[in-house]
Amino acid sequence: MLPGGRGNLNPRKMKQMMKQMGIDIEEVEDVEEVVIKTKKRDLVFQDADVTKMNAQGQQTYQVVGEPEQEEKEVEPDEEDVELVVQQANASKEEAKKALKETDGDIADAIFKLKD
Numbered sequence: 001m002l003p004g005g006r007g008n009l010n011p012r013k014m015k016q017m018m019k020q021m022g023i024d025i026e027e028v029e030d031v032e033e034v035v036i037k038t039k040k041r042d043l044v045f046q047d048a049d050v051t052k053m054n055a056q057g058q059q060t061y062q063v064v065g066e067p068e069q070e071e072k073e074v075e076p077d078e079e080d081v082e083l084v085v086q087q088a089n090a091s092k093e094e095a096k097k098a099l100k101e102t103d104g105d106i107a108d109a110i111f112k113l114k115d
Contacts, residue, residue, distance in 0.1 A: 025051060034050060040071065048064060
């Protein structure tokens with residue numbers, strides 16, 4: 001429980017307490033879009049609220065909002081495609097398709113094409 005027996009604290013008082021602990025907080029203004037990229041998808045936040053916190057020289061960003069998920073189709077590495085072509089005696093198109101279907105697993109792609 002916070003001081004005063006209440007569940008919430010005056011934002012100005014909270015900012016003052018954080019500053020005393022060596023933590024600076026500031027809102028990042030005019031944010032249009034925040035994108036978090038992962039291997040298989042992107043999380044896109046439109047008009048998100050972003051807060052920057054600096055604690056003892058280390059910066060942390062907090063993003064508040066509802067993301068849209070965008071699935072990504074990863075293109076296989078050209079060297080992997082060539083290896084699958086050679087090992088499975090397949091065309092480049094077949095090799096690329098097999099690599100996409102196996103999430104880039106070269107051995108699985110070769111086995112898939114040899115069956």
